Amino acid sequence: MPQIRFGNRRLNVPGSQLARSVLGVLLIIGGTLGFLPVLGFWMLPLGLVLLSYDFAAVRRLRRRMEVSLLGAWKRWWNRWRKKR
Secondary structure, three states, X not given: XXXXXXXXXXXXXXXXXXXXXXXXXXXXXXXXXXXXXXXXXXXXXXXXXXXXXXXHHHHHHHHHHHHHHHHHHHHHHHHHHHHO
């Protein structure tokens, strides 16, 4: 079964490209409806991760977001440590 690495986590994904694409799109649609009780905004990044397995443009977007979020986290952490 294929796996996707996102940070330090590994996610098992369906073996079929069609199943991954459909599931990724459904997760993104569900993520945009995150204000509803059952759905959540957590579905949006998970859908992007699934789509990034097959589509290079989405993969580049995900990597850029991952690098920028990690950089922002490190800057925040360093500022917080200096204040202590």
